[in-house]
Amino acid sequence: xxxxxxxxxxxxxxxxxxxxxxxxxxxxxVKMCNTxxxxxILELKDxxxxxxxxxxxVKRGACTEDLGCELECELRGNKALVITLxxxxxxxxxxxxxxxxxxxxxx
Amino acid sequence: MARLLEYQGKALFNRKGIPVPEGRFVQSVDEAMxxxxxxxxxxxxxxxVLSGRRGKAGGILFAEDRDSLLQAVNELLGKRIQGSPxxxxxxxxxxxxxxxxxxxxxxxxxxxxxxAIFSPxxxxxxxxxxxxxxxxxxxxxxxxxRGFYYYDAMDLLRQGGDLESRQMLTLANLFxxxxxxxxxxxxxxxxxxxxxxxVQGAMALDARVDIDDDALARQTxxxxxxxxxxxxxxxxxLEIAAATIDEKDHxxxxxxxxxxxxxxxAKTTGxxxxxxxxxxxxxxxxxxxxxxxxGYYPIDFCDSSGNPVGSKFYRxxxxxxxxxxxxxxxxVSCVSSQQLDNAARGIIKAFKELYPRSGxxxxxxxxxxxxxxxxxxxxxxxxxxxxxxxxxIKVLGRDTTEKETxxxxxxxxxxxxxxxxxx
Numbered sequence: 001x002x003x004x005x006x007x008x009x010x011x012x013x014x015x016x017x018x019x020x021x022x023x024x025x026x027x028x029x030v031k032m033c034n035t036x037x038x039x040x041i042l043e044l045k046d047x048x049x050x051x052x053x054x055x056x057x058v059k060r061g062a063c064t065e066d067l068g069c070e071l072e073c074e075l076r077g078n079k080a081l082v083i084t085l086x087x088x089x090x091x092x093x094x095x096x097x098x099x100x101x102x103x104x105x106x107x
Numbered sequence: 108m109a110r111l112l113e114y115q116g117k118a119l120f121n122r123k124g125i126p127v128p129e130g131r132f133v134q135s136v137d138e139a140m141x142x143x144x145x146x147x148x149x150x151x152x153x154x155x156v157l158s159g160r161r162g163k164a165g166g167i168l169f170a171e172d173r174d175s176l177l178q179a180v181n182e183l184l185g186k187r188i189q190g191s192p193x194x195x196x197x198x199x200x201x202x203x204x205x206x207x208x209x210x211x212x213x214x215x216x217x218x219x220x221x222x223a224i225f226s227p228x229x230x231x232x233x234x235x236x237x238x239x240x241x242x243x244x245x246x247x248x249x250x251x252x253r254g255f256y257y258y259d260a261m262d263l264l265r266q267g268g269d270l271e272s273r274q275m276l277t278l279a280n281l282f283x284x285x286x287x288x289x290x291x292x293x294x295x296x297x298x299x300x301x302x303x304x305x306v307q308g309a310m311a312l313d314a315r316v317d318i319d320d321d322a323l324a325r326q327t328x329x330x331x332x333x334x335x336x337x338x339x340x341x342x343x344x345l346e347i348a349a350a351t352i353d354e355k356d357h358x359x360x361x362x363x364x365x366x367x368x369x370x371x372x373a374k375t376t377g378x379x380x381x382x383x384x385x386x387x388x389x390x391x392x393x394x395x396x397x398x399x400x401x402g403y404y405p406i407d408f409c410d411s412s413g414n415p416v417g418s419k420f421y422r423x424x425x426x427x428x429x430x431x432x433x434x435x436x437x438x439v440s441c442v443s444s445q446q447l448d449n450a451a452r453g454i455i456k457a458f459k460e461l462y463p464r465s466g467x468x469x470x471x472x473x474x475x476x477x478x479x480x481x482x483x484x485x486x487x488x489x490x491x492x493x494x495x496x497x498x499x500i501k502v503l504g505r506d507t508t509e510k511e512t513x514x515x516x517x518x519x520x521x522x523x524x525x526x527x528x529x530x
Contacts, residue, residue: 010356010418036448036484061358065418067452075491083456085418089348090426096344099431102471103461 004049007059012085014063014070020080021048028076029069039064049081109318109331112155114197116314119292123284125299126310130199139180140173142198148172152179153197157340158189160232166193169201190371191340202312207301208267209233210282212249212289214296221249221289223260223282227267229301255286277308292329293322343368349409349426352419359415359445361423362388367406370432378404379520382433384423386411386450386479387441390509394439397513403520405437406430414445420453428461434529435472435520439512442505443479451477451485455492468497470527472519476512478505499523 002018021027030049033042041062042049053062065085073081094101111119117127131142132155143150154166161167166188170176186193207229215222226244228236236243245266249255260282264275281302289297298315323331342350349363367373370380381398383405385391391410398405407427411419428436438454440447454475459467477485482505489495489502501515 008418009358010352010416010422012418038446064358065416066446066449067417067421067456068448071452071455071488071492083418085421087348087351087422087425089344089351090422090429093344093348094429097429097431101429101431102433103428103469105470 002048004051006051006055006063008063008065008083008085009059009061010065010085012065012083014081014083016049017080018048020078024078024080026076028072029081032068032072037064037066037068039066042069109320109323109329110157111314111316111318111329111331112157112195113153113314114155114195115329116297116316117197117311119288119316120285120299120311120314123287123291125281125284125288126308127314128199128202128310128312130197132195132197133180134184134195136177136180136184139176139196139198143173143176146198146200148176149201150176151197151199151201152176152183153199154183154186154188154193155195155197156188156191156193158191161188164188189340202303202305202310204301204303204305204312206304207312208278208304208309209236209244209298209300210278210285210302211296211298211300212255212286212294213298215248218248221251221255221286223247223249223255223263223286225263225267225282227269229303233298233300249286251290255283257283274304274309278302281309288316292316293319293326295319345426345429349423352422352426356416356419359411359413359419361409361411361415361419363407363409363423363426365407365430367404370406370430373404373406373432376404378402379434380404380406380430380432381435381437381516382407382427382430383436384409384411384420384427384438385441386439386443386445386447388412390439390441393509394437394512397509398437398516401513401517403435403513403516406432411445411450415449417449417453417456420450421456422453424454424457425461428457433471435474435516436469437473437512437516438475439509440476440478440482445479446481447477447479448481448484448488451475451488455488455494458494459492465497467492467494469499471499472516472523473500474503474512474516474519475500476503476507478507498526 004016007013030042030044034040041052043052070081070083114132120127133139149171152168168179170179183193209226209229211224212221224246228243247263257279260279264278285297296317299311301312303310303312343365353360373380381403388410395405486502486504495502
């Protein structure tokens with residue numbers, strides 16, 4: 001599977017399944033990144049998203065983590081892009097809770 | 108500010124040669140009974156909590172024999188002092204005190220330099236002394252480029268009056284060491300109260316050491332969990348988790364403090380606990396002012412500034428929603444220059460992950476208010492992603508006041524309570 005995966009400044013990754021992008025008609029992530037996004041790190045290369053900068057530059061902060069690419073891809077694209085932003089200390093906190101937060105309880 | 112427990116502060120004093128009573132930190136009855144073999148009796152048993160006025164709250168006891176030690180340890184371990192659970196005790200040899208004094212080095216924001224403080228009235232709250240007997244407090248500013256020398260300390264002590272020359276020599280030496288603690292460990296406050304005159308000289312009977320948050324990264328030997336200002340209690344796990352959000356990323360900040368971690372204050376005052384995220388601390392306070400009379404109490408205070416990236420909003424939303432006691436959530440921005448569509452994307456991504464089955468529509472009353480830069484985009488994003496259509500969320504724009512926000516939340520909460528009963 002062709003994948004573009006890169007790390008971001010805050011600690012996390014952006015993973016794009018490029019095979020899904022090939023059939024994407026909107027390329028919404030690239031448009032988003034270059035219009036509303038401040039980083040403008042994505043471009044189209046051979047019909048799929050590619051980085052304009054090196055992995056190091058992107059990790060150093062070129063990606064502004066506005067999350068627009070993921071939400072646009074989900075809304076208008078082929079659901080090919082996933083941003084993972086871990087917060088291990090929160091997971092640790094949740095594991096130790098005796099009472100569940102509201103979002104884990106049925107409405 | 109990161110405050111050290113007494114035994115941690117005394118360990119720093121020890122490193123710099125400030126005499127402290129022989130003591131051990133213990134966390135169980137067995138440990139205490141073993142330690143007393145080494146220390147001997149009588150001992151002082153001191154609850155290790157961050158809150159002040161510990162003695163008045165019954166947090167310091169004395170034991171003359173093993174039976175009274177057992178009783179004191181059982182009484183203190185697990186007790187709550189001003190809301191903080193006692194998880195450890197400092198057992199110390201009991202000092203024969205001749206006289207109690209006060210000594211501190213702290214930061215003076217008005218002169219932007221450290222200040223050395225001495226008072227012959229030790230053992231009591233220095234703020235109280237400042238009010239009742241201001242003439243009993245003596246201070247001198249410290250030029251950090253020049254340092255604080257023995258003779259500077261002597262000048263200050265001399266103002267204090269009736270000390271013998273031998274005592275002044277001892278105290279001046281100790282004062283310069285306290286300044287070394289202050290400087291070397293990036294303190295905001297290094298305080299000894301009381302500083303006891305004893306037969307052997309002088310010793311610190313208590314230690315209050317506050318470290319500057321901004322210096323924690325280089326104070327690696329202190330083993331302190333970084334968190335936002337938590338007042339006179341230890342940081343909660345959730346606050347520590349929230350503090351890591353800013354740790355690796357300088358692009359904007361999110362400050363998170365649990366004002367009522369277990370919602371006990373809200374519950375005892377008959378208020379409904381809610382989670383709050385505000386853009387602008389003033390807005391946070393204003394919305395609290397509007398919510399409280401309507402019967403709601405934000406059990407966290409969260410403020411973002413400096414135009415944080417969307418990922419920070421995502422993470423802090425998950426932190427706020429992780430509070431198990433909240434029965435509602437509000438995000439309220441001031442008329443901000445921040446790019447609010449970033450905030451919206453962060454909240455939307457968090458909601459979608461927290462509520463995957465409903466597509467991000469929350470199951471508790473939520474009101475989000477966008478006022479400022481890109482607020483129209485932010486409101487539209489919630490609509491596009493289908494979250495605004497949820498029954499328990501209202502997404503509002505720049506024409507909404509704080510008062511209206513609180514009233515809309517109140518109406519939504521009442522409807523939610525009527526429909527769902529509760530969760």
